[in-house]
Amino acid sequence: MKSTRAWWITLGVLALLIALPMLLRKDTTQRPAPGTRRLVVFTPHSETIRREFSEAFSRHWRAAHGEDVYIDWRSPGGTSEIRLMLDAGYKAADEEKRAGIGVDVFFGGGEPDFASQAKKGRLLPLRAFTRHPEWFATGGPIPEFFTGERLWAKDKTWSSSCLSRFGICWAPTRWRANGLPDPVRWADLADPRLRGQLALADPTKSGSVARAFELIIQAEIQRSLQAPERAALPEKERLALGWTDGFRLVQRMSANARYFSDSSTKIPLDVADGNAVAGMCVDYYGAAFAHQVNRPNDVRLIWTAPAGGTTVSGDPIGVLRGAPEQELAQAFVEFVLSPAGQSLWSSPVGAPHGPRDRELFRPPVRRDTYATLPPERAALSPYVGTDHLQYRPELTAASFGTIRRAVRVMCIDTHEELKDAWAEIIKAGMPADALAVMGDVSALPYRAGGEGDPGLESRDALVSARRMTELGAIFRENYRRAAELARQHQEKR
Structure with a gap:
């Protein structure tokens, strides 16, 4: 009898615990009254x-x-x-x-x-x-x-x-503990000292995240076009070099990533909670989480617009x-x-x-x-800033779909292989030959007029999927070879 009474008391307490939040929660899903x-x-x-x-x-x-x-x-x-x-x-x-x-x-x-x-x-x-x-x-x-x-x-x-801007959200205490100067550019997220400490989002799940990756690549293209050391090169070659630089930067940032989230709101939360040192997020998420977690003597989250690396969209x-x-x-x-x-x-x-x-x-x-x-x-106000990237749609707009799917196959579907190659390369002292193999993005060349990869841009889902599978195999093999080269260097040291 006592056990039965205890069972009913326990069940009643559990029911109350489940029902109480529902009873206290403010109703935000009220149905409309007739005539509304x-x-x-x-x-x-x-x-x-x-x-x-x-x-x-x-x-x-x-x-x-x-x-x-x-x-x-x-x-x-x-x-x-x-x-x-x-x-x-x-x-x-x-x-x-x-x-x-x-x-x-x-x-x-x-x-x-x-x-x-x-x-x-x-x-x-x-x-x-x-x-x-x-x-x-x-x-x-x-x-x-x-x-x-x-x-x-x-x-x-x-x-x-x-309006919105994509930028870097970072935890100042943990970032500086890595011996790094405060981040001011996207390239700062590619530092090997950040391996396993970044939080990134999947560009195939969010148009705004895909635009952020496009801007990273376009910023490198514009930098290549303006670089004094490349001034003597034909414009076509400078465009292609900038495209390659952009994809390699995205690749190294991804190699430092702990994960790729389906939800971009998770990133500033994880940075503020100490589960990541830094990540990419839009300004309003950064501002909202900073307002929520920062205290006068305890700054847990800072949002920074990367110099010359983001537009106001x-x-x-x-x-x-x-x-x-x-x-x-x-x-x-x-x-x-x-x-x-x-x-x-x-x-x-x-x-x-x-x-x-x-x-x-x-x-x-x-x-x-x-x-x-x-x-x-x-x-x-974003209108008062001066260090914005000036977006040039003719450079990358036509390859928007290519970029979001390329990041998927180059960095997300192959993330474990990429992380393994990066870890071995760092351990080996960053040998140039292994870095070159890991950073081989020749399977995704820059095309005239900024056009995207025909397979990745195809409206036929089967054609696009087939091309993604093909590229995934290429990058997996690159990462496997890069890791092996790096291990060979380690054996010689």
């Missing part, structure tokens, strides 16, 4: 961003129109997953002669993702351009280009809503073709781009038009918004 208008949004944005914009737009719409709005957020993952859903959805819609897929807005991602959707005819012209032309006029608050990056579409089908928003609530969708975009909507991105909690629950730490796209922020926030 519904806006369906595809987004990779975090739950915090979704909640703040949902509540702010609902208040705005109710005040202006006396109607309630429910935003039905659909977040299947990163932009890569959203792209797959859009492709599948619109393929079915086209076959069934339907205009849309039951989704109103695409909110968040990278410029390449939105440019691709616009090219496929899946985005509608934004009403904001006709209702508020002053926002987009020359000298207006939302520039068409910045650091060579396009911030709104020439056909006016999308506009950036906020936009995070766009657009209305999808066949949107069931097209008027509401256009109004939502206008709100996001308005002064009130822009204030949500970087204002402190409780500020006029600021977030109510948690700060978002995102740089707004509107230049005039920074004048309304506290001085310490305004000073962080």
Whole structure:
């Protein structure tokens, strides 16, 4: 009898422990009341961003129109997953002669993702351009280009809503314990003293991560074009050398990596927690985690923009073709781009038009918004920086797909072999012949006009997969040979 009573008491305690968090948790998934208008949004944005914009737009719409709005957020993952859903959805819609897929807005991602959707005819012209032309006029608050990056579409089908930069997040105590000077360039992440201590993300899972790898490679191409020691070489040769330098830099950074995460948000968390010394992450993740973990006498995380190695890119928003609530969708975009909507991105909690629950730490796209922020926030404006990379799309834009898949086969699928080769090379004292074999990227040559590898860029999934398998075998063999050469050097020492 006692054992039965104890069993029921134990079961009751376990049930209470499971139920208590659910009872105390703030409900963020309330269903709409009858008669409420519904806006369906595809987004990779975090739950915090979704909640703040949902509540702010609902208040705005109710005040202006006396109607309630429910935003039905659909977040299947990163932009890569959203792209797959859009492709599948619109393929079915086209076959069934339907205009849309039951989704109103695409909110968040990278410029390449939105440019691709616009090219496929899946985005509608934004009403904001006709209702508020002053926002987009020359000298207006939302520039068409910045650091060579396009911030709104020439056909006016999308506009950036906020900005981002990729950079280095690093733990100062652990970094300096390796005897390293503070990082200022991407190349600092390739130092062999960082072996096994970096955190990186998979570019095939995130468009923004893929863009970061593209920028690393393009920065090396631009450096090669401007290098005095290469001035006498033909431009074609300088381009090819820069491409090779870029891939070798990515390769060495990857050789230092502990892992490649499917989620870029994991990286600053691991750096702050001491599970990695440094990693790549966007500025707002770095700022958010630094705000969360740093104390006046205990700085656990610093975010640094690599000198001449990153651009300021936009995070766009657009209305999808066949949107069931097209008027509401256009109004939502206008709100996001308005002064009130822009204030949500970087204002402190409780500020006029600021977030109510948690700060978002995102740089707004509107230049005039920074004048309304506290001085310490305004000073962080990407528009005031001078050491940006000026993006040149003719150099690498056409090979965007090649770069993201090449990093996958060269660094992720072959990561164990790469790490083994790197470890043996370091142990052998960095012999030049072994380094040359490990860094042989001739299977991925730079092509005229910056065109990508035909196999990796193919729309035929079987062709692309076959090419990835072929390249994977080449790099595995390179790494095996490099490790063997390094071991031979060790035996001679």
